[in-house]
Amino acid sequence: MTAALADAALRGFLTTAPPSEVFAAARTARDSAFGSSLTYSRKVFIPLTQLCRDVCHYCTFAKAPRGLAKPYLTPDDVLDIARAGAAAGCKEALFTLGDKPELRYAKAREALAELGFATTVDYLEHVAGRVLKETGLLPHINAGVLSPQDYARLRPVSASMGLMLESAADRLCERGGPHHGSPDKAPAVRLATIAQAGEAQIPFTSGLLIGIGETRDERLDALLALRDLHDRHGHLQEIIIQNFRAKPGTRMAAAPEPSEDELLWTIAAARLVFGGGLSIQSPPNLNPGRIEALIDAGLDDWGGISPVTIDHVNPEAPWPEIEGLAAQCAGKGHVLAERLTAHPRFVADPERWLDPAVRKRVTALSDADGLGREGSWSPGVAAPAPGRPGDPLGMGPAPAIARHRALERCLADVEAGREPQTTDITELFSARGAAAADIVAAADGLRRQVCGETVTYAINRNINYTNICTFSCSFCAFSKTSTKAGTRDRPYVLSHEEVGARALEAWEAGATEVCLQGGIHPSYTGETYLSICRAVKAACPDMHIHAFSPLEIAHGAASLGRPVDDFLRMLKDEGLASLPGTAAEILDDEVRAILCPDKVDTAQWLAIIAAAHGVGLPTTSTIMFGHVDRPIHWTRHLLALRRLQARTGGITEFVPLPFVHMQSPIYLRGLARKGPTWRESVLMHAVGRIALHGEISNVQASWVKLGLEGAAALLDAGVNDLGGVLMNESISRAAGAAHGQGLEREDIEAVLARMGRPARQRTTLYGTPAPRPSAAPELAPA
Template sequence: MPDRILSLLDHARSGGMLADDDIHLLAEQAPLAALLGTAEAMTLAGHGRSVGYSRKVFIPLTRLCRNTCGYCTFATTPGRVPSAYLSADEVLAIARAGVAAGCHEALFTLGERPESRYRAARDALAALGHDSTIGYLAEMAALVQRETGLLPHVNPGTMDADEIALLRPMSASMGIMLESSSTRLCERGGPHWKCEDKLPGVRLDTLRRAGELGVPMTTGILIGIGETRRERIDSLLALRELHRRYGHLQEIIVQNFRAKPGTVMAGAEEPALDDHAWTIAMARLVFGAAMSIQAPPNLRPGELEALLRAGINDWGGISPVTLDHVNPEAAWPQIDALAAETALHGRQLRLRLPLVPSYVREAARWVPAPIATALLRRADASGFARPDDWLAGTGTPPSAAALQPFARRAAAMSSTASAPVSAPLRAAIERAEQGRTLGEDDIVRLFDAHGDELHAVIDAADRLRRQTVGEAVSHVRNCNINYTNICQHRCGFCAFAKSHAASTLRGPAYRLDAAQVAARAEEAWLRGATEVCMQGGIHPHYTGDSYLELLAAVKQATPAMHIHAFSPLEIRHGAATLGLPLRDYLIRLRDAGLRTLPGTAAEILDDEVRALICADKLDTAQWLEVMEIAHEVGIRSTATIMFGHVEEPRHWARHLLAIRALQARTGGFTEFVPLPFVHMESPLWHKGGARSGPTLREAVLMHAVARLVLHPLIPNIQTSWVKMGATGAALCLQAGANDLGGTLMYESITRAAGGANGQSMETGDLRAIAASCGRPLQQRSTLYEVLPQNAAGLPLTGGSPPPDSDPRRMIALHSSA
């Protein structure tokens, strides 16, 4: 192979964009095997092992069309259909069948501008109150969205700017196949002869207008209709030029022509599989690793491996309800069978929404607010459709469908065969087990684990947990006191904080004085608590002395109680109001009785995310600064992450790496606590700006990946029964977690967000969660010292926690336990 060809393929594989001439050179000279190998590597780099599909219904609004393409059986004449257009009732009946079958998308297929050719179409539109097919389409798309919740994807053909603008408010996405940029195909005898809407310039103009209006578009080419390979490349390059200018081509379809009886091209030769694979590979090289490239699986039954190896990352729309109206002879594959065949070739089938995942993650940019909200609420952190109905904090146990991936894990564990895991994922797990720092891409890969790879990540985390801290499930008897919900900050995710006069959401504004806080602490001590956790809003009248007063009151009422209090935000507020450096103020708090800090206010330690959810709060560097200084003066802390709102897995990776880096310097974190976002009463969610919390898979994986990434520096991974519920917490205990947190008397922050798991959990309930995993329950102190038990195996409480010790010595102690 010439050096120039090798160099170009290496450049593409490493993420470089190829010039037009270079693309043509590869198309003419590169061996097929080299093209396919490069395209597959690029696809795996851009999309991992995931292969998307959209579960949809096809609504053939009209089969009348003014064009007469030589290969089409969809378009027909008025005398061959019961009516020119589907009625509203017929449209809704199809849509409702789709909802019943679990679809997210309503794909409107239709002919182009039949009213310009058929009087029957004009009369039917007039009776429906419209003068254009596109006007009626807009009404029906809005009706389907309003009445069924399905998200419309519309394929009306060529459009002017006003028509695109008309359809945009009720369309999650739009589509128009370029098919080919070759004007030669529009000449006499060609497949597009006398098809004015198939003139390449007209179709490219529609795509250009959509780009100018910021509308996400699906497009692509149809191969095998008489074009040459060079013309295919020219078509792909014409699309790339538009995408470079506007960034609006969400996916490229490479569809193979199928000869159909009764058409002009009934006897034409269909493209061979190698020819199709070559074109897919060239499309990948033209558009790069990130573009979503699809081919319809029903047009290549039994030949899907070749399409995957060529660069496909998506199978497009598949309907469990309606046939493929454009290719009615080609039945859709059963989705379970497609998943199995996809898995057979080392990939994972994943349900997506009408927008491909990368566009869902930027939904606010691409679609109107109501549709962006609907997309976000149905999406997971990667932009795919949520695969389960589990919601953090609701108190509703996971459904059988949500538990299915973990049930399969049990079956896999009973087998002697090793799970098929990709080499990069296996390498990342091995590095984590060795205690080495992982890279951001490695961590994102761990979070992307599905199927057998999910099992591998969970198993590795559980192994590390067993080796590091043993079998016991620990917990602390504690009391949560949220002394005020009045806060001068306006974090978008928070349903707890109120203004002075607030009376909305979950209760009015309040403030407990120091005596009330002390009384609650004393009550908790008498009930066996060894820790009091105090946090509140940033009250505008609080100063640094306010926090010192709370410490003094609790210390006087319960001298032996461990005081775990004040987030880094409160620490900064207290120091600023007294004009003290952070170090001096933390020393004053320590000397007044503060023993440890909660790791809250961290949310996501990435300022890109913080700008969206808590712009007026402390930034990442400020949070880390408070923690580092606290550790240096002998105050240890927890570390948390609040996930499942607007962030992506790469932000999770950055957060974990920031925590690990600080722990490597100070050794001051006692535990890491994943906190799934509870969305129900969140202002940001109500405004349509956040997802509906993490999926069950994401929540469990967060515990597993944290165990791997933070090993061996942070030995304790806590799962929140308040957020996860009993069943979810048990799953996390089998995925790297070793701690159930506290009994949390008076817990109120999660309840303010809409949580329903209660204010407290008795020891017996926690023991039942541990026992469901075959593990014993052990009471601990805040600093993870084991507390003694009586003869009946019950914890002895009411005593003083052991004295503080050097945090680095504590890590060594925990790691050897």
């Protein structure tokens, strides 16, 4: 079917089908693309100037110079508004202004000259850049008709821009029409400008103003014209369907407003014209009492809502309270999620759509789905995590909902011993609100079924024998060279004697395990690793040696010219008892190409772990998440672990490691997020429990990344193990974590006692340690 025939069929359906069928089709398209989420952007409204050369007959925003105290907001005015927004948790600064007022008003030219600028765009570029740099808010610019040169100048100081098409009907510009005397409202002019934004690769917003004299057919003409531009450039992120409001003091004060039926029909039509690829928005402050009807018509976005500033275009229409809007969305089975001014599709492809100066801030404000980051918590911060025992997500009582369909399918698969579907697992990672709470509860049910109520932990010591490394992993703040010294540690190498002494000291303090890992020192060979094992065993024959990541194994084997399995047997003969499943990061080469391009790849990591299992060396498994990765990458990682375990059975536990960002090189370059959000951290443990059910029995929470109280909260989210006390942990500390350096067993047991959960000290392989004399309470610092 040609596009013309398809459009004709769509027109026919929209013209003849009953509204209920139209709305049902729109909802289906919306739900297939956006699931249960409805979005909004928390913003401040900055009316840089209300002077405009156009004279739209319905507008009260534009004013003559005599109606304004000053023609332009000053830079201090702008920054005061932006700072108030940042303090209120806003992420967007919406710049709205009249179109080229200096071409009409001498007062505008004089004011710009006093400010030191020749044009409004000159001034806009300056103040938007200051807002981005000094407050961190993301500018969204609505500056009317712009040239390609204007877009080139404004792109480095904005995350998105917009221009309402309003209508594609030329007749509305004729004498007596609402756009007569407004040269910038000519449809051809506006469509050309929107096309130029696409050529400039700018995330862009457009839409219709309905009820100003256009017909339904003319609305469809406008929507199809916008769709054609989007088909060419891919730059439209949302279509706004805004209903005309008659305002006193305008020429259209007595004009009839569009009916609710017209508004809902147009929203549904926009959804069906654009399908699921774009957001369809309608302003909630212009439609009080219609929220549920708008949702039923296929809307998925509410646009910007400000807790700080009024809607200067519609000052008579107050913003809804965000909490109240969230409750109304929940009543319709949807969760309200905050987004950025750049929508997720553009956040996920920053090299194309975002200037480098803007990308850094967008990345810092976004979550793994490309939506707005929830809360201020990050892994490793000293502030407590939002979750608590009994309420892992920290969201309070969750409303009762029908069970998440993807969750039902996953549970059915794993209970039957089948691998869950990629799409289902990925969908679980993006769950929010009550759906997320349902996933957490299901995971904890599986934990209870497999592990009971007892929480395990080990007494162990970390020995990081060197932090000098020849590899250039972009996330790592631990490794150092003479030219890559971090802010916490200097390059060092521990002697074998010191390694043995630390192992003995740990044994005397009650440890049953030493965990040995280090950088890939340029002078190390496989013999180095064999000697380290000998040193530990010579000092402490009964200590369990849990050592050497797959990267170290690969390096050691290659340096000796031996196959990996041979080298593993050699290590085992010298006392190696198990391997940490670290260096996994994300088992997806798309991500590894960014994080660790010179490290072992996914297939090599899996092969080394399988080889370890093959020679009788069990391993843990890890995932380091929350940097440049997305839920699909997490899913691929979990399924790779599940498949490996199904073949070898050698994995003892799954250990999610939230990315600690503070001193990480990739974060400091503006290319990584601030670690996972708390919701993402909880879901990683919960979804890991579900996806790995029937294969890996133990799920561990890292108190080093989450804090002890945060890790304890996850004991109600599928976690059954708190790892080890990790005397002298240093890798997370090097990245900026406030936690680490070791716990006492009393710390762990006190937290568990408050929760009413039994505690059990375990060995590395989940056995019960043999009785020993009382241990010394403390160790010397590393």
